Amino acid sequence: MKWNAIGAGLISLSLLISACQSDQLNDSGIQLDAQLAQQLERHAYGKGLAYFQLPESDDYDKIPQDPRNPLTKEKVRLGELLYHETGLALAPMQAVGEGTYSCASCHFADAGFQAGRHQGIGEGGEGIGVKGEARQKISTYAEDELDVQPIRTPTTLNTAYQELMLWNGQFGAGGANAGTEFAWKAGTPIENNNLGYQGLEIQAIAGLNVHRLVVDTAFLRKTGYAELFDNAFSDWPEERRYTRETAGLAIAAYERTLFANQAPFQRWLRGEYQAMTDMEKAGALVFFGKARCVSCHTGPALSSMEFHALGMEDLFQCPEPTFKASAEDGANLGRGGFTNRPEDMFKFKVPQLYNLFDSPFYGHGASFRSIRDVVTYKNEAIPQKPGIPRAQLAREFVPLNLEESEILAITAFLENALYDPNLRRYEPEVLPSGLCFPVSDPLSKAHLGCE
Numbered sequence: 071m072k073w074n075a076i077g078a079g080l081i082s083l084s085l086l087i088s089a090c091q092s093d094q095l096n097d098s099g100i101q102l103d104a105q106l107a108q109q110l111e112r113h114a115y116g117k118g119l120a121y122f123q124l125p126e127s128d129d130y131d132k133i134p135q136d137p138r139n140p141l142t143k144e145k146v147r148l149g150e151l152l153y154h155e156t157g158l159a160l161a162p163m164q165a166v167g168e169g170t171y172s173c174a175s176c177h178f179a180d181a182g183f184q185a186g187r188h189q190g191i192g193e194g195g196e197g198i199g200v201k202g203e204a205r206q207k208i209s210t211y212a213e214d215e216l217d218v219q220p221i222r223t224p225t226t227l228n229t230a231y232q233e234l235m236l237w238n239g240q241f242g243a244g245g246a247n248a249g250t251e252f253a254w255k256a257g258t259p260i261e262n263n264n265l266g267y268q269g270l271e272i273q274a275i276a277g278l279n280v281h282r283l284v285v286d287t288a289f290l291r292k293t294g295y296a297e298l299f300d301n302a303f304s305d306w307p308e309e310r311r312y313t314r315e316t317a318g319l320a321i322a323a324y325e326r327t328l329f330a331n332q333a334p335f336q337r338w339l340r341g342e343y344q345a346m347t348d349m350e351k352a353g354a355l356v357f358f359g360k361a362r363c364v365s366c367h368t369g370p371a372l373s374s375m376e377f378h379a380l381g382m383e384d385l386f387q388c389p390e391p392t393f394k395a396s397a398e399d400g401a402n403l404g405r406g407g408f409t410n411r412p413e414d415m416f417k418f419k420v421p422q423l424y425n426l427f428d429s430p431f432y433g434h435g436a437s438f439r440s441i442r443d444v445v446t447y448k449n450e451a452i453p454q455k456p457g458i459p460r461a462q463l464a465r466e467f468v469p470l471n472l473e474e475s476e477i478l479a480i481t482a483f484l485e486n487a488l489y490d491p492n493l494r495r496y497e498p499e500v501l502p503s504g505l506c507f508p509v510s511d512p513l514s515k516a517h518l519g520c521e
């Protein structure tokens with residue numbers, strides 16, 4: 071009896087201590103919530119926490135869009151299918167490539183709508199692995215036959231908040247591209263800016279040609295796509311309805327609905343305060359406070375339409391094999407490679423920050439392999455790439471004097487709180503063609519378990 075009474079007393083004391091600790095933890099969490107809310111309000115331009123919220127993917131009234139390409143359910147659905155359709159791969163350099171690649175080959179859900187490797191490979195690649203890491207060059211392809219870019223593949227996630235597209239912002243007829251008509255050279259993809267659309271639309275229209283994808287009327291009628299075009303573009307004359315332009319507009323409409331709106335930070339913004347851990351909240355406080363990341367990474371996508379030089383290395387300097395990338399490539403000049411203006415040299419567009427963890431290559435040249443490495447680099451502010459004049463580097467690129475605990479906290483915020491675990495909701499179940507996606511070569515089919 072005496073032991074039972076002592077034991078019961080110890081259990082009661084243990085429960086009391088646990089309850090007190092829980093209350094303290096809850097109090098700590100509540101304090102962090104309040105501090106973070108106040109911090110966000112300071113950077114929300116009077117719009118409150120909603121300034122940082124991503125919309126629902128079907129709430130078209132809240133989604134930024136090109137007024138010349140209004141979003142409709144029919145257009146978005148068509149774009150979703152075309153984006154993943156390997157049956158559009160009708161202009162390959164080699165016959166073996168026909169029907170094996172798509173827009174999604176380098177921008178697919180499991181890789182956070184990136185390529186999942188340091189350099190995306192469209193046509194001329196085989197295999198995919200789990201998140202693109204196993205994709206490789208087909209041995210029979212010469213390097214100049216590959217569909218690759220001399221810069222890391224950017225994501226199509228949250229791109230509704232980008233008026234201009236690509237690292238150098240070359241696609242898009244308005245915004246910061248007003249006055250760059252001299253650079254819209256005939257015979258290059260950039261001439262598509264003359265169509266007058268925003269960046270996503272121009273990129274999609276131009277990209278179909280660049281990536282050897284063909285809008286073939288016979289294929290559309292055979293697979294039932296023609297009816298989907300009729301539904302999406304009923305107000306277009308029939309002679310212009312089944313074209314690269316309308317296909318590009320549909321793909322861009324779909325891309326405008328790709329949001330990481332189930333990420334813990336987004337849930338926290340909607341009032342689910344337990345969605346983020348205390349470590350992640352502490353990291354957010356440093357991100358929006360001491361580290362001043364919000365000076366460039368702001369708004370719903372934590373991006374901006376600014377271009378900055380941060381002295382990062384280029385793709386050709388990667389330790390992994392790269393193709394069609396060199397020290398002389400204009401892509402290394404960033405915005406300056408497009409405008410040829412001295413003040414734009416080595417400046418690259420500020421990227422969005424969601425689902426970075428899905429594709430572990432960072433910087434325009436894939437020169438970092440972890441999010442923590444990027445945070446450390448910006449904290450130290452020592453350029454990787456020599457020869458960039460100090461005056462050309464971003465004024466924000468200065469030592470931040472973050473402590474190790476603050477670096478860890480920001481990393482936790484970026485890796486976890488900005489991670490949407492369910493991007494596959496944006497994939498179609500099947501394609502009208504019945505083909506596999508996002509790639510459909512024999513090795514990829516084996517990796518995907520798709521026939």
